[in-house]
Amino acid sequence: MHVIETQNLYKEYTQKFSKQKVNALNDFTFNVEQGEIFGLLGPNGAGKTTLIKILLAITFPTNGSAKLFGTDVKNHKAKTKVGYLPENHKFPSYLTGEQVLKYYGQLSGMSAGTDMNKRIDEMLGMMNLTQWRNTKIKKYSKGMMQKLGLAQSMLSDPDLIFLDEPTDGVDPIGRKEIRDILAQIKSRGKTIFLNSHLLSEVEMICDRVAILNKGDLIKEGNVDDLTKAENIFAIHTVDTLTMDVKQKVLAIDGNAGIGEKEINTEAGIDKLNGIIDSLRSNGVKIQTVNQKTSTLEELFINVIKKDNTN
Amino acid sequence: MLTIIQNTFREALAKKIFIGYYIFYAIVILIMIFLVNMDSVEGVMSLADSKMLVHQVETGFLTISWNLIIFFSLISTASFIPSMLEKGTIDLLISKPISRPMILISKYLGAVLFVFLSMVFLMGSIWLILSLKSGYWDPTFLLSILWLTLAFAVMYSIVVIIGLTTQSTVVAILVNFFLIFVLCPLLSVREAVIFSLVTNETVKFVFDFLYYLFPKPGEFRDITTSLINGEQINMWKSSVNAETSTFTISWLSPISSVLFLLVTMAYSVYYFAKKDY
Ligand SMILES: Nc1ncnc2c1ncn2[C@@H]1O[C@H](COP(=O)(O)OP(=O)(O)OP(=O)(O)O)[C@@H](O)[C@H]1O
Numbered sequence A: 001m002h003v004i005e006t007q008n009l010y011k012e013y014t015q016k017f018s019k020q021k022v023n024a025l026n027d028f029t030f031n032v033e034q035g036e037i038f039g040l041l042g043p044n045g046a047g048k049t050t051l052i053k054i055l056l057a058i059t060f061p062t063n064g065s066a067k068l069f070g071t072d073v074k075n076h077k078a079k080t081k082v083g084y085l086p087e088n089h090k091f092p093s094y095l096t097g098e099q100v101l102k103y104y105g106q107l108s109g110m111s112a113g114t115d116m117n118k119r120i121d122e123m124l125g126m127m128n129l130t131q132w133r134n135t136k137i138k139k140y141s142k143g144m145m146q147k148l149g150l151a152q153s154m155l156s157d158p159d160l161i162f163l164d165e166p167t168d169g170v171d172p173i174g175r176k177e178i179r180d181i182l183a184q185i186k187s188r189g190k191t192i193f194l195n196s197h198l199l200s201e202v203e204m205i206c207d208r209v210a211i212l213n214k215g216d217l218i219k220e221g222n223v224d225d226l227t228k229a230e231n232i233f234a235i236h237t238v239d240t241l242t243m244d245v246k247q248k249v250l251a252i253d254g255n256a257g258i259g260e261k262e263i264n265t266e267a268g269i270d271k272l273n274g275i276i277d278s279l280r281s282n283g284v285k286i287q288t289v290n291q292k293t294s295t296l297e298e299l300f301i302n303v304i305k306k307d308n309t310n
Numbered sequence B: 001m002l003t004i005i006q007n008t009f010r011e012a013l014a015k016k017i018f019i020g021y022y023i024f025y026a027i028v029i030l031i032m033i034f035l036v037n038m039d040s041v042e043g044v045m046s047l048a049d050s051k052m053l054v055h056q057v058e059t060g061f062l063t064i065s066w067n068l069i070i071f072f073s074l075i076s077t078a079s080f081i082p083s084m085l086e087k088g089t090i091d092l093l094i095s096k097p098i099s100r101p102m103i104l105i106s107k108y109l110g111a112v113l114f115v116f117l118s119m120v121f122l123m124g125s126i127w128l129i130l131s132l133k134s135g136y137w138d139p140t141f142l143l144s145i146l147w148l149t150l151a152f153a154v155m156y157s158i159v160v161i162i163g164l165t166t167q168s169t170v171v172a173i174l175v176n177f178f179l180i181f182v183l184c185p186l187l188s189v190r191e192a193v194i195f196s197l198v199t200n201e202t203v204k205f206v207f208d209f210l211y212y213l214f215p216k217p218g219e220f221r222d223i224t225t226s227l228i229n230g231e232q233i234n235m236w237k238s239s240v241n242a243e244t245s246t247f248t249i250s251w252l253s254p255i256s257s258v259l260f261l262l263v264t265m266a267y268s269v270y271y272f273a274k275k276d277y
């Protein structure tokens, strides 16, 4: 069973007055498995929030269907083990931090009592909000609100958590803490679905990403695969390479690009080391070895550019 | 469900308007204490006298304050629905494992229960004052708690439907103001006033139709005062006795108003369950 499963999701918004139509999602089909941290990337207005809202039945798809834990999202029971942090969430401003957690905890189906209180203490501690617990959230800063929102989304210990821009407004230290918390949750077999613009961050924590542009799914895959695809190593030598050495290098990697003092290989770490061994045993001095990995950001920008010109 | 109701209470209590609401009640109660004092210093009255006096005071009080109390209650609760629908709030609420109809009905019941308890407080205090001062203990006045709450519940269904469709507190309040203070009183006296001016049957039909269509919070008051004074209530049609010029109210208005409530809430639930947020 997939944790999240979607079938040909379409979402069309009709602007109220202009009657203009916006295709927020176009034939979107994908799955998320248990224990994954899945990142959904895309420029502003790509349809990321729309997708989460459809998965939580906050918005209804024009066409297609979606399931959580095998239950159609139209059934509210599908949301029993789900946590959610909406973008720009707004809690009732007359509550204190602790009351917010109690309120949403109970709405998630937790029963008031010592267990819930213990869990609230734990979450507030985890988010460094303990000293603010009895302060009205009107007085919270943006980052504090965001942390409280995260605490809320994890409170009932859900099996699946949707986070829409979780680190929005949080300082670098807080962001690092949040990443650690997410990693810890994942290690307990929970699934996390994340929307973000912060690609370096996504790269650090996500296992798998999908890139969305104007409602189209344009790329999907493991973060490692996507960024490794362009793994190129460049070796620069001090000495000029002799014909004999060049032959030996080509024997290891037939596709290696060889210059006077430079070797480029895309054959992976093992062959790279083979080449280095061969160079050293032939007395060639190496100046530098560089890995040309494309970052997720480079990949993202390339892919979006390509898609927009098509 | 209880959680949402409880939070609705918190919301009501947290609002500034709530303070105004209770100050208003406190003033009303103080005025009652003052007035009733003047009445009872006149001397020892017979039980029958004091009974009549109490009934008169109660009827007078309800006549004056009925619509105001309902309107104040509506003002203090009108923002619940629009504030629930704010972006970032409604998303989170719907993401919880609660069905949408349940969310809306809980919110509605929360508001009704809040007003009910306020009525218990207000009417209970007034009843206590009157009873203590007069020595005449007649609980029928407490029926006004139920009838006021019911009248509020009916009018609040309008707030809900307008809140859902326009997300505006102001529009909801304005529409209610118009209904309570303009249209409903006008429709109630349509036979006496409008029909004496126009003879056109279609116009008459339209007014009759509107009369039966819209809820009539004011007539809930007439029912209550009739009950207090032990007057007769007709089953279906109100009647006017030309000789004594007494007006006899019928059960029709509460019945049609409750029907109105049910239809309005059913549509609201349907609308809420289908809408994208
Ligand atoms: N309620 C709505 N009515 C009409 N159009 C909408 C509505 N909500 C979203 N849209 C449109 O749908 C598209 C996708 O919006 P969405 O909020 O899903 O983008 P996003 O990827 O989350 O963007 P961001 O990164 O800025 O949060 C946009 O073009 C937006 O204008």
Ligand SMILES: [Mg+2]
Binding pocket: A048, A049, A050, A087, A164
């Ligand atoms: Mg978004």
